[in-house]
Amino acid sequence: MLSFIARRLGLLIPTFFGVTLLTFALIRMIPGDPVEVMMGERRVDPQMHAQAMERLGLNKPLYAQYLDYIGNLAQGDLGQSLRTRESVWSEFLTLFPATLELSLAALLFAGSLGLIAGVIAALKRGSLFDHGVMGISLAGYSMPIFWWGLLLIMFFSVWLGWTPVSGRIDLLYDIPPVTGFMLIDSLLSEEPGAFVDALRHLILPAIVLGTIPLAVIARMTRSAMLEVLREDYVRTARAKGLSPARVVFVHGLRNALIPVLTVFGLQVGALLAGAVLTETIFSWPGIGKWLIESIGARDYPVVQNGILLIACLVILVNFVVDILYGLANPRIRHQK
Amino acid sequence: MSLLDIKNLSVRFGDANAVPVVDGLDLSVAKGEVLAIVGESGSGKSVTMLALMGLIDAPGIVSADSLQFDGTDMLRLKGRQRRHIVGKDLSMVFQDPMTALNPSFTVGFQIEEVLRQHLGLKGKAARQRALQLLERVEIPAAASRLDAYPHQLSGGMSQRVAIAMAIAAEPKLLIADEPTTALDVTIQAQIMELLLDLQREQDMALVLITHDLAVVAETAQRVCVMYAGQAVEIGQVPQLFDAPTHPYTEALLKAIPEHSLGARRLASLPGIVPGRYDRPHGCLLAPRCPYAQPRCSAQRPALEAHERGAMRCYFPLNLTAEVV
Numbered sequence: 001m002l003s004f005i006a007r008r009l010g011l012l013i014p015t016f017f018g019v020t021l022l023t024f025a026l027i028r029m030i031p032g033d034p035v036e037v038m039m040g041e042r043r044v045d046p047q048m049h050a051q052a053m054e055r056l057g058l059n060k061p062l063y064a065q066y067l068d069y070i071g072n073l074a075q076g077d078l079g080q081s082l083r084t085r086e087s088v089w090s091e092f093l094t095l096f097p098a099t100l101e102l103s104l105a106a107l108l109f110a111g112s113l114g115l116i117a118g119v120i121a122a123l124k125r126g127s128l129f130d131h132g133v134m135g136i137s138l139a140g141y142s143m144p145i146f147w148w149g150l151l152l153i154m155f156f157s158v159w160l161g162w163t164p165v166s167g168r169i170d171l172l173y174d175i176p177p178v179t180g181f182m183l184i185d186s187l188l189s190e191e192p193g194a195f196v197d198a199l200r201h202l203i204l205p206a207i208v209l210g211t212i213p214l215a216v217i218a219r220m221t222r223s224a225m226l227e228v229l230r231e232d233y234v235r236t237a238r239a240k241g242l243s244p245a246r247v248v249f250v251h252g253l254r255n256a257l258i259p260v261l262t263v264f265g266l267q268v269g270a271l272l273a274g275a276v277l278t279e280t281i282f283s284w285p286g287i288g289k290w291l292i293e294s295i296g297a298r299d300y301p302v303v304q305n306g307i308l309l310i311a312c313l314v315i316l317v318n319f320v321v322d323i324l325y326g327l328a329n330p331r332i333r334h335q336k
Numbered sequence: 337m338s339l340l341d342i343k344n345l346s347v348r349f350g351d352a353n354a355v356p357v358v359d360g361l362d363l364s365v366a367k368g369e370v371l372a373i374v375g376e377s378g379s380g381k382s383v384t385m386l387a388l389m390g391l392i393d394a395p396g397i398v399s400a401d402s403l404q405f406d407g408t409d410m411l412r413l414k415g416r417q418r419r420h421i422v423g424k425d426l427s428m429v430f431q432d433p434m435t436a437l438n439p440s441f442t443v444g445f446q447i448e449e450v451l452r453q454h455l456g457l458k459g460k461a462a463r464q465r466a467l468q469l470l471e472r473v474e475i476p477a478a479a480s481r482l483d484a485y486p487h488q489l490s491g492g493m494s495q496r497v498a499i500a501m502a503i504a505a506e507p508k509l510l511i512a513d514e515p516t517t518a519l520d521v522t523i524q525a526q527i528m529e530l531l532l533d534l535q536r537e538q539d540m541a542l543v544l545i546t547h548d549l550a551v552v553a554e555t556a557q558r559v560c561v562m563y564a565g566q567a568v569e570i571g572q573v574p575q576l577f578d579a580p581t582h583p584y585t586e587a588l589l590k591a592i593p594e595h596s597l598g599a600r601r602l603a604s605l606p607g608i609v610p611g612r613y614d615r616p617h618g619c620l621l622a623p624r625c626p627y628a629q630p631r632c633s634a635q636r637p638a639l640e641a642h643e644r645g646a647m648r649c650y651f652p653l654n655l656t657a658e659v660v
Binding site for chain 2: 232235236237238239240242251254255328329330
């Protein structure tokens with residue numbers, strides 16, 4: 001187990017350098033620079049422009065800029081936003097809980113519904129329900145997130161008026177950030193109606209963000225379950241006189257969960273990518289929206305390090321999933 | 337009264353007109369008896385017993401006049417009532433022990449599950465009983481095996497665990513579906529011995545499904561020979577081996593390698609088992625039978641009782657009194 005962890009940590013190093021190099025290069029390939037964006041539409045005075053660039057250290061050759069960047073990283077310095085002068089790390093910490101809350105809600109939605117739909121589809125293979133679930137999940141998987149989000153806003157928020165259009169909570173409420181999770185903070189604030197309002201704000205973005213993972217999990221659960229139900233040990237379980245529910249949910253699902261768990265882990269990466277779009281559509285103040293705005297402003301430090309932090313997060317989650325995988329599958333756990 | 341009495345059992349896959357995999361089978365097993373069912377692959381041996389256990393799924397169709405077990409007609413039982421019997425009074429050991437145990441649960445868990453389901457044993461009591469069962473099936477270091485996962489056990493060991501699970505609730509009838517086919521030859525004898533020990537000790541009936549006529553000769557009291565879904569001969573063990581009445585039984589016995597010592601080829605019947613499209617109108621063996629007469633292909637013979645058992649042939653061998 002220790003060597004497994006060491007190997008995984010060793011893999012982090014090349015990934016880490018790859019991400020820094022990629023973000024460093026990509027953001028500089030976009031035409032324009034931070035100073036131009038800050039100066040706005042007006043024609044920039046070349047001399048002022050040069051001065052500003054020198055002040056920001058952006059006049060140095062690219063390799064020197066990269067070395068500066070890596071040198072700062074090595075000292076644990078993620079730099080400051082060029083726009084707000086705030087440190088990237090503190091901005092990340094402020095905004096991340098919003099994204100985490102949204103992602104967890106989306107995973108909860110996708111995981112619970114996907115497992116149930118997948119199991120039922122497998123049990124009723126070839127039925128209308130099965131075809132329905134598989135058809136809908138294919139559609140869900142193929143749907144561009146931004147379009148799907150706009151459709152839902154139009155339907156539920158504009159026509160039906162059931163949910164708010166954007167944000168995390170109504171501006172009427174002044175919720176002091178304690179945990180950063182609006183659902184928890186709104187409960188702590190003891191303001192009447194705040195929790196329900198936060199929940200109503202969360203539902204639609206969570207559904208939009210959870211749609212693709214939901215589709216993947218439902219399909220994966222169905223196929224894993226179909227395979228497992230054909231296994232001899234399921235017949236053995238039935239021959240013991242166990243109830244059908246116990247056969248399916250204990251003997252079947254426990255084994256079907258193993259491949260589903262892997263997919264679940266991979267979806268976390270997709271989820272953070274999806275969060276960028278979802279947060280933009282719903283004006284959700286999380287790191288996705290933060291990154292989009294920073295790219296627009298050519299806020300180099302924020303883009304570089306924000307993406308780096310997300311990459312580390314994805315790696316961390318997959319690492320945790322790998323460990324969970326061992327817990328779910330005794331055949332892997334016992335390998336020395 | 338017999339413990340198990342199957343009357344006119346048919347199993348089809350597909351619709352009611354599909355060729356039956358088991359075709360009008362009558363079979364009975366007495367209390368404490370060892371019955372062997374022999375026949376080649378696809379002759380319907382396992383399917384018969386799976387039908388009794390209620391383990392045939394759609395598109396399989398099970399029909400019978402009755403499936404009487406211990407005074408209950410299994411065919412008329414619904415879900416919950418059936419599950420009170422299956423796994424308790426009527427249990428089964430399967431062919432491949434390496435796939436028959438659930439890889440995600442410990443051996444102890446899988447045995448305790450039966451104890452909880454049928455005997456209401458929980459916690460320490462269940463664990464204690466599971467340990468006794470593992471010791472009873474002669475698993476070495478049984479206490480440490482309770483927490484082992486199936487992939488940590490050998491094939492023979494896994495089969496012992498499967499047997500422990502099957503006898504956990506002291507069944508009246510144990511069905512062993514080729515319990516040794518997937519095992520090493522040296523282990524095969526041990527497993528057979530274990531099954532027979534348990535059978536004697538608990539006075540339970542044992543139905544042994546097998547290809548191995550040598551095993552039948554050593555263990556069973558009665559044999560049912562199946563061919564293409566039908567019972568062609570049922571008889572007591574020494575007599576059936578000494579003087580088979582059905583030509584198929586005779587051919588099976590001739591095909592035992594020891595009977596062909598010195599010969600260059602094993603004796604065998606020409607042709608293959610009839611399939612879906614070439615199922616004969618008359619006797620199913622007629623196209624391959626060395627003794628076939630015109631009558632055999634015209635009309636299908638019924639299973640007729642005689643002084644030593646029953647057979648399905650118009651021209652039986654080795655019978656003194658003509659039955660037809």
